[in-house]
Amino acid sequence: MKTINWGIIGTGRIAHTFADALENTENACLKAVASRSLKKAQDFAKNHGFQKAYSSYSELAQDTDIDVVYIATPMASHYNDTLLCLNSGRNVLCEKSISLNSEQLFQMHDLAQQKNLFFMEAMWMKCRPVFLKAKEWVNSGKIGEIRYIKADFSNFVSYDPNDRLFRPDCGGGALLDLAVYPLTFSHAFLGVPDEIVSSANIRSGIDVSNSILLRYKNGAFASLDSGFEVQLSNNAVIAGTEGIISFGNWFHCTDHVTLTDLYGNVLEDFICENEVNGYEYEVCEVQRCLSEGMLESPLVPYSGTCDVMRIMDECRRQWGLVFPGE
Numbered sequence: 001m002k003t004i005n006w007g008i009i010g011t012g013r014i015a016h017t018f019a020d021a022l023e024n025t026e027n028a029c030l031k032a033v034a035s036r037s038l039k040k041a042q043d044f045a046k047n048h049g050f051q052k053a054y055s056s057y058s059e060l061a062q063d064t065d066i067d068v069v070y071i072a073t074p075m076a077s078h079y080n081d082t083l084l085c086l087n088s089g090r091n092v093l094c095e096k097s098i099s100l101n102s103e104q105l106f107q108m109h110d111l112a113q114q115k116n117l118f119f120m121e122a123m124w125m126k127c128r129p130v131f132l133k134a135k136e137w138v139n140s141g142k143i144g145e146i147r148y149i150k151a152d153f154s155n156f157v158s159y160d161p162n163d164r165l166f167r168p169d170c171g172g173g174a175l176l177d178l179a180v181y182p183l184t185f186s187h188a189f190l191g192v193p194d195e196i197v198s199s200a201n202i203r204s205g206i207d208v209s210n211s212i213l214l215r216y217k218n219g220a221f222a223s224l225d226s227g228f229e230v231q232l233s234n235n236a237v238i239a240g241t242e243g244i245i246s247f248g249n250w251f252h253c254t255d256h257v258t259l260t261d262l263y264g265n266v267l268e269d270f271i272c273e274n275e276v277n278g279y280e281y282e283v284c285e286v287q288r289c290l291s292e293g294m295l296e297s298p299l300v301p302y303s304g305t306c307d308v309m310r311i312m313d314e315c316r317r318q319w320g321l322v323f324p325g326e
């Protein structure tokens with residue numbers, strides 16, 4: 001596999017974690033990082049061993065040494081940052097949630113297609129061995145027909161009006177930050193729902209908690225809760241007519257998934273400990289796609305990202321929640 005030159009836009013929390021994964025993944029070259037502040041970019045570059053530091057996102061986008069840009073800015077910036085990179089000829093891996101709404105996503109994808117460039121949401125959960133094992137069990141009929149999915153993602157976070165999580169202008173709120181995981185999870189196993197019933201607690205222009213119930217054509221349900229107000233264990237269950245798959249706490253990043261029969265007897269236990277910090281699987285998937293000349297990842301295809309974004313659009317429509325500038 002060829003060496004892939006990575007650029008990173010934004011130097012916040014997740015950018016550090018992702019850079020740690022790059023540092024420890026074969027064939028990844030840490031080429032450049034960009035921040036709105038040169039000092040932050042230089043500190044980040046020094047900390048992680050990037051070759052170049054830029055004081056603007058556009059300088060990095062124009063760097064022809066870079067094969068792919070990882071966009072690690074708040075949701076409301078993803079649209080402009082992605083268009084900037086694609087228009088400059090760079091492939092893009094963009095953090096979740098990939099955009100504020102499906103109209104933005106459609107335009108981002110359209111440009112990627114026009115430019116013949118790779119474009120993917122950084123939905124690392126779908127690249128992880130535990131998730132792929134559960135897919136394998138479901139596809140091989142081990143739990144029969146899925147009738148019910150339960151997935152939670154709720155973390156207690158103290159209110160801070162300056163944190164992007166609570167800022168409407170950043171695309172804050174539990175829906176785009178957390179619910180995107182349970183929604184992506186249920187979509188991966190059950191597809192597009194027939195009915196969406198949702199409710200949210202809206203405060204200062206963002207949803208601090210939400211509850212989403214999806215009903216599918218075959219009568220299956222998915223029940224998904226997310227928020228910043230309470231701490232849940234954040235596990236997930238897929239219940240079928242012949243068995244049950246249970247993900248450990250923090251289902252999106254757990255290293256443990258169990259297959260049981262309808263009476264609770266364990267049939268298979270799958271444990272896969274991270275080689276680095278869990279993001280290495282996503283890095284490898286992007287590098288594999290780029291090496292093989294693919295424009296999208298079969299693990300995180302645009303169609304799935306788009307379906308989930310449409311569900312989130314519908315939830316916000318039901319809540320009457322609009323982001324500034326929409």
Ligand SMILES: NC(=O)c1ccc[n+]([C@@H]2O[C@H](COP(=O)([O-])OP(=O)(O)OC[C@H]3O[C@@H](n4cnc5c(N)ncnc54)[C@H](OP(=O)(O)O)[C@@H]3O)[C@@H](O)[C@H]2O)c1
Pocket residue numbers: 009010011012013014015034035036037040041072073074075077095096097122124164170176177
């Ligand atoms: N995959 C995961 O596990 C995971 C985990 C956490 C977050 N995320 C996603 O990653 C993205 C960033 O999250 P984060 O927690 O890293 O956020 P963060 O700590 O607030 O960092 C965001 C960075 O974006 C840049 N930025 C550009 N415009 C900004 C603005 N208007 N306000 C604030 N920052 C701005 C800043 O970098 P500069 O100052 O250097 O320009 C900032 O440090 C979000 O989309 C989030 O959903 C993913």
